[in-house]
Amino acid sequence: MLEKKVTKYIKDHNLLHVGEKLLVGVSGGPDSLALLHFLHSMSGQYGLGLVAAHVDHMFRGEESYEDLVFVKKYCEERSIVFEGTRVNVNRYMSETGQSSQTAARTLRYRFYQEMMVKHSIHKLVLGHHGDDQMETILMRLTRGASGAARAGIPVKRPFGNGEIVRPFLPLEKRDILEYCSRQGLEPRLDPSNEKESYSRNRFRLSVLPFLKRENIKAHEHFQRFSKEIREDEELLLELTKSKMESIWVKQSKLESAIHVKGLMAMPNSLQRRAVQLILNYLYGENPESLSAKHTSQLMELFVNPDPSAELHFPKGLLVKKSYEVCMFSFLQTKPKTYYLKLEVPGEILLPNGYKIKAEYSKGSACKNDNSTFLMPAREARMPFIARTREEGDRMYPKGLRGSKKIKDIFINEKIPIEKRDAWPIVVDSSGEILWVPSLRKSSREAERGDDQQIYIYLEYIKV
Incomplete structure (x- = not known):
């Protein structure tokens, strides 16, 4: 049963504590509604304070607004604090050039952060489950992800002044649907989840059913894979950081430099992570346009026998090698012509x-x-x-x-x-x-x- 699986998972991963105040992201769909219902059912026993946050992305007009009304009514009937907003994602896309999914996520998480500050909450709870984990890992591997990105969705991660936790990761979608049926919940359904124009939907509708026919416990194996990859990555990153201390020539967000020979002396597995650490440091949050191909280009630049070469990376980052030093700079004002x-x-x-x-x-x-x-x-x-x-x-x-x-x-x-x-x-x-x-x-x-x-x-x- 869902209740037993989730309670054990929360305890094993130390996700929630007695007397905590939680912000719960609720779209009105089966996953988030089941999550809110489950947390509300245990709120009395554990003294949890709940605030439900809903974002209407305005993609589906009146239909998506009705999702907001549905979640608000659900919360009012159970005396759960509700916070809802409508955001014009299409306008934000035209202003930023971001894709629809990226723009929607940016605005949604921005609202979550605002609500956490407003209500003095330090924990955001989201309804991602085991099938979401499988989709995410498969999509990232297909796109050529490396490092910790291959691990998919983390059980918990820092967010703003708090963290995000995901207590539903041990579940399958069918566990959630069974819980909704058993509890008499009637969640809202988003028809866009059936459209194969979205890559995630193609994995969900075509790839996951095949894998589950091959192994009914595939979602558990993916979750174990995620955990092991994340643990291995943490160890390798610690080793890389200890090596990095000796290769920095200059370290600044606007302009940094490293000793190329020192980096190339590292084992290959640490070299790749050193490059990622450098880019993470410079960008803070890597732009969507930065890909594994850029990492490969950087590695090729380091081994290139020519003493001088340069690359132009997203957001105006100039990477310039001169003999044994490689400089990373945002100080140039205009991209080089090509x-x-x-x-x-x-x-x-x-x-x-x-x-x-x-x-x-x-x-x-x-x-x-x-x-x-x-x-x-x-x-x-x-x-x-x-x-x-x-x-x-x-x-x-x-x-x-x-x-x-x-x-x-x-x-x-x-x-x-x-x-x-x-x-x-x-x-x-x-x-x-x-x-x-x-x-x-x-x-x-x-x-x-x-x-x-x-x-x-x-x-x-x-x-």
């Missing part, structure tokens, strides 16, 4: 965390949105070049008469000023602008559907 030849087939990695992939293809097999560009191979003036913008750049946008300044396109699309200098402009050998990835295509782009000829197909992809 002029990169695009081979077909082939791909180029860009300083902004994206890449452009080029291949020969048939028209009907290609995606058709602003992240792609298609041109008959016989009409192409090669080579294609990806470069930074230049003064006076203009293009002839598809579907419009006349030309348009690239500067105006950036303004119209509300691209932040700090992103414009690193944004790729794709031109042909004559210098004509063909494509501003994700924003506009030129009139030179082909119409889709013709499979009688060979096309050059370009795609702008996040790394």
Whole structure:
């Protein structure tokens, strides 16, 4: 039964204490509603004070507002303190350039932190369960995660001036649904959880059922894997930190430097973690655009026999090697310009965390949105070049008469000023602008559907 599993898990991991005041994140779905109900059922015995926090992301209009009303009514009927808010995620996405999921999470956790301060609470309780853990680990491994990220969702972690705890991690989704049924709970259901347009849903709907058919206790094995990875990572990080003390030349958030030879003398497993510690220190919280590929680039820079080389990382971080010292600096004010030849087939990695992939293809097999560009191979003036913008750049946008300044396109699309200098402009050998990835295509782009000829197909992809 859920009650027995969760009570044991709380005790084993020292998650909750008698007389504590807790903030509970409640969406109104089965997981969070079961969590709130469970905590409320034990609140009298353990003297727990509960505050339920709900965030309406306004993705589903009136339907998502009804979720807020539902949670509020549930709390009022049980004298649970309720805090709810509505946030315009779409507007925040346009302001920051973040994806829908990242923007929603940022605003949700910001509200949680505000409520913890308001109510003097130091513990946020969330309803993530064992199936969530499996999804997260699989997604991260598929995307090439390294280090502690492979461990998935932690049982508890620091958050603001307190911590986040997750007492439902030993459970499967079916445990929660059985509890809701047994307790007469009627949670709200989010139809977007069934859409395969979200990668997490694809893992949930297709991969997890297969793994559970292979092993009914798969979620327990994933949880053990998470625990072991996290413990191993803690030990390796401690070893790395002890080695790091001797390789810092300069240590500052804005500008730091290390001895390359000292870092390369470490075992490989510690080298990788040293690089991650350096980036964690500099960024504080790593940007979404920072990936394992950047870590690989940095390692390649260290072993490169050339005495001088540099890399441009997200958020304006310049990495510059000069003989045996490598400098990391945010002090530069403008990204370096680039002029990169695009081979077909082939791909180029860009300083902004994206890449452009080029291949020969048939028209009907290609995606058709602003992240792609298609041109008959016989009409192409090669080579294609990806470069930074230049003064006076203009293009002839598809579907419009006349030309348009690239500067105006950036303004119209509300691209932040700090992103414009690193944004790729794709031109042909004559210098004509063909494509501003994700924003506009030129009139030179082909119409889709013709499979009688060979096309050059370009795609702008996040790394």
